[in-house]
Amino acid sequence: MPSVxxxxxxxxxxxxxxHPFSPVRTDMVLDLLGALGxxxxxxxxEPATREDLLDVHEDAYVCxxxxxxxxxxxxxxxxxxxxTQDTPxxxxxxxxxxxxxxxxxxxxxxxxxxxxxxxLQLGGGLHxxxxxxxxxxxxxxxxxxxxxxxxxxxxxVAYLDIDVHHGDGVQQILYEDPRVLTVSLHESGKYLFPxxxxxxxxxxxxxxxxxxxxxxxxxxxxxxxxxxxxxxxxAALRHFRPDVLVVQAGADAHFDDPxxxxxxxxxxxxxxxxxxxAWADDFTAGRVLFTLGGGYSFRAAPRVWAILYLVMHDLxxxxxxxxxxxxxxxxxxDPKLPETFHDPNPSHADISNRYExxxxxxxVAERLLDLTRQYWFQK
Numbered sequence: 001m002p003s004v005x006x007x008x009x010x011x012x013x014x015x016x017x018x019h020p021f022s023p024v025r026t027d028m029v030l031d032l033l034g035a036l037g038x039x040x041x042x043x044x045x046e047p048a049t050r051e052d053l054l055d056v057h058e059d060a061y062v063c064x065x066x067x068x069x070x071x072x073x074x075x076x077x078x079x080x081x082x083x084t085q086d087t088p089x090x091x092x093x094x095x096x097x098x099x100x101x102x103x104x105x106x107x108x109x110x111x112x113x114x115x116x117x118x119x120l121q122l123g124g125g126l127h128x129x130x131x132x133x134x135x136x137x138x139x140x141x142x143x144x145x146x147x148x149x150x151x152x153x154x155x156x157v158a159y160l161d162i163d164v165h166h167g168d169g170v171q172q173i174l175y176e177d178p179r180v181l182t183v184s185l186h187e188s189g190k191y192l193f194p195x196x197x198x199x200x201x202x203x204x205x206x207x208x209x210x211x212x213x214x215x216x217x218x219x220x221x222x223x224x225x226x227x228x229x230x231x232x233x234x235a236a237l238r239h240f241r242p243d244v245l246v247v248q249a250g251a252d253a254h255f256d257d258p259x260x261x262x263x264x265x266x267x268x269x270x271x272x273x274x275x276x277x278a279w280a281d282d283f284t285a286g287r288v289l290f291t292l293g294g295g296y297s298f299r300a301a302p303r304v305w306a307i308l309y310l311v312m313h314d315l316x317x318x319x320x321x322x323x324x325x326x327x328x329x330x331x332x333x334d335p336k337l338p339e340t341f342h343d344p345n346p347s348h349a350d351i352s353n354r355y356e357x358x359x360x361x362x363x364v365a366e367r368l369l370d371l372t373r374q375y376w377f378q379k
């Protein structure tokens with residue numbers, strides 16, 4: 001039975017009621033699973049220690065987060081990405097972020113100690129945070145801290161990022177690390193924050209050829225997404241031979257997401273999650289740690305993450321959403337929640353160049369493999 005990590009303290013990681021990175025999304029997931037009759041047994045972690053944070057982040061940066069968290073003035077905070085429009089400061093931000101880091105770190109320890117194979121962390125995925133800069137709603141980089149914990153325990157890690165935004169912070173922090181393969185599928189930085197993640201960002205030093213990026217065209221649909229995912233990921237895993245997968249399972253590539261332009265459906269996400277779990281069985285003896293991440297549609301993200309829970313637990317994805325759940329949350333949402341778990345079959349009428357989009361994505365995947373294989377064959 002997979003371990004599910006969650007603490008009520010995760011709700012403290014909130015930039016305000018109007019900010020898109022809302023803890024309400026996870027509340028909706030837990031409510032939905034409960035309404036389906038699933039008793040979600042959760043493991044409550046401890047918050048990360050300061051020493052845990054300093055494994056990745058600069059002391060000067062952590063000091064500034066702590067000061068802002070306590071309400072003290074930090075005149076140069078914005079130079080560190082703190083107190084900005086996308087990552088505003090708030091009282092208690094240091095403790096709130098440490099809880100999320102602690103959850104992902106606890107999941108990594110469960111796997112490295114052999115106590116679990118499948119772990120779902122119902123939070124985290126703060127992939128934009130860099131060593132000394134907050135960015136994109138992310139204060140501390142829980143993923144890089146957890147990955148470092150795994151590699152210190154002798155495990156090679158394959159990090160797969162399916163958030164619609166490039167996993168730039170994780171990539172930057174681990175850019176030279178030969179023990180970590182990173183694969184990020186995202187809407188091209190030509191069109192979307194953070195503007196990075198091109199195919200020539202391949203890593204450096206001993207990590208060269210192990211940092212892979214698939215920048216996708218706007219309006220990419222699920223069929224094309226799954227095609228390039230299958231084109232690149234198994235080949236990279238066969239070359240790298242990881243011991244564990246770490247997955248940032250952002251839900252913001254869904255067509256209903258307000259902050260991006262990809263066109264995935266809930267059926268596509270179910271297919272993606274099933275493929276990742278199959279790859280874990282094939283390549284890492286089933287060892288896989290999932291975190292959440294981006295996902296800013298209240299209509300889509302809770303369904304996507306509930307599907308992740310169900311697939312991980314080998315439970316069926318039913319047709320209809322519970323009416324009690326819809327009634328509870330519809331009062332706070334506009335537009336209203338859908339009636340079914342899966343989206344209706346999409347209409348392609350508005351995407352006249354869908355075949356050209358798929359062709360361009362295929363070409364990007366081919367170029368990426370051409371670039372990386374020259375380094376794989378040298379190793």
